[in-house]
Amino acid sequence: MKISWKKGIALVAASATLFGMAACGSSSSSDGDDAKKTVGFVAVGPEGGFRTANENDVQDAFKTAGFDLIYSPTQNSDQQKQIQAFNKFVNDEVDAIVLSATEATGWEDSLKKAKEAEIPVVLLDRGIEPNDTDLYAAHIGPSNTWAGEQAAEFVNEQFPDGANGFVLEGPAGLSVVNDRRSGWESKLDSKQKVLESQSANWSTDEAKTVTAGLLDKHKSQNVQFIFAQNDEMGLGAAQAVDAAGLKGKVKIITIDGTKPALQALIDGDLSLVIEYNPIFGEVAAQTVSDILDGKTVDKDIVVESKVFTAEEAAKVIDSRPY
């Protein structure tokens, strides 16, 4: 009885292997020009309003454009999982890979492998560091540096005589954080004084705690602006400012442009929201199909974003999908 069981299992396993190999062979041989092109999407997964909107849009756009998109999200911004997914796509010989990296560094080896396998890679949103343009076909995304610059220019405009304030940053070491900071610092007038920059980890809840702490600490300094590097932190800062009775006296600037932030802008909790436009799936799909058709594309495609004040936010809020 036992032996026959084992034999049975062995038989099933063997046949499965054979069948699998046969399937493999047939799929690679039928991979002609007419077949649907397969695109691997190394993604971040649910992380917040921006990411969800962005990845849904990318997935929809590639499907509409007639690609077979394989979506592979990671968890908790784990880069290791992304690298595994990326290498798997290279081994599976997909036609192209779109990569939305959680971290800018550490991609050289994987990208070299893709280049050797002649699989074009399109970077979405986050770039790579060091920025070796030979390793990828194109980079598409809004500019973080630009967003930081807009925040600084708003502060310069609002306080021509200078003011005190502080900055809430994302987790240390991320390229988004560095780019938004460098944009901000490059345009901020020397009259403006940043009392302190602290990380609130992109989180609303932490931003509230940190802001409350900083407002206590710098009570005597007349804090007039807070630059939060994303919406989530800005919303937390707004609540701390409100609790301290400073609503309206402290200008809060955020980047991203999600619906709750625009609502807060209309309600007067925030003063300026700079969009980091997540809707570029169509551009991405077009770029990938151009690359596969052998056309030349721009290496760096900057997606245009808007700057919202309360009036402008009121116009778009109802049609905002995210």
Add this chain to the structure above:
Amino acid sequence: MTNPTVKRVAEPSAVRSFIQRIMRNQLTWSVVALIALIVLCTIFDRQFLSLSYNPRTGGLSGPMITMLQESARYLMIATGMTLVVSTSGIDLSVGSVMVVAGAISMQLLSTGTNVWLSILVALGLGLVLGAINGALVSLLGLQPFITTLIMMLAGRGLAKVITSGQNTDASTVAGGEPLKWIANGFVLGLPANFIIAVIIVALVGLLARKTAMGMMIESVGINKEASRMAGINPKKILFLVYVVSGLLAAVAGLFATASVMRVDVSKTGQDLEMYAILAVVIGGTSLLGGKFSLLGSALGAIIIAMIRKTIITLGIDSAATPAFFAVVVIIICVMQAPKIRNLSAEFKRKNAIKASQKAAIA
């Protein structure tokens, strides 16, 4: 010649033994650490201990108040963790249970459910997740580490399913005030969530120490088989501690999300299981089980909140905050190590040996 010295030693010996007893007590070092952090903050920011009445919130305001407000969630998870750890288990899922409870409450609120019902459902869900942990550990005898690790991964996934990947915001929903008050309101000038947390810790403490429950939990932690033979039902006890931990984590989740009325599916409760374990260890509960101190864990929880406050007050560079956190925790643990605590006794013993040797030579 020798008489007066003997007399001098004999007189303050009562004081000395009292000091030694205090030095050996683990709680003392927690209190010392807490005071040291407060002093450090006060040096950097003279206003650190200042309190003022804020008519907008109807309570006191000041750095210490926001610290207590933040400590409420640590108090909750540290209390649950203490009970679990003293059965020689561990609950890695507290952070994930927090985000599940937060997610369901915000999601229900934003879809127009009554606020009290939302709170009840959130607490119920925490209870259920705790019960699943408890059932797997007690009935099936699975390893607590693995069971709760799976719940930790599954819980965050569940939270994302509940909100469909969004960070649900219920701050503008009418009728959410009671929940908002729980996390942001004040009772007699003190933060409501802190008061609630202290009452819950006290209730758990009474239940554990005024009944035989605490002893049963400890005996299960020391030897399951022996306690079964002594007439205790270890399965029931194990099940119970995970249920309590799940429920308290749900309360912590409500505190964390209601503070901003917004759940952050990837950030709420993130890494908090580690903070809970740290608080428990700082409080003097052995990770091997069999011994627990709820008061110690409560102090540990407040110390965790205080370290985070110190980071903000000192303006530690954001890249260096994890390192700073780690260094402070290590210093506290080193201070509490039995070897260090007994250092003074050791020193005295060596001196005595030297003295007797000298006497012998003379």
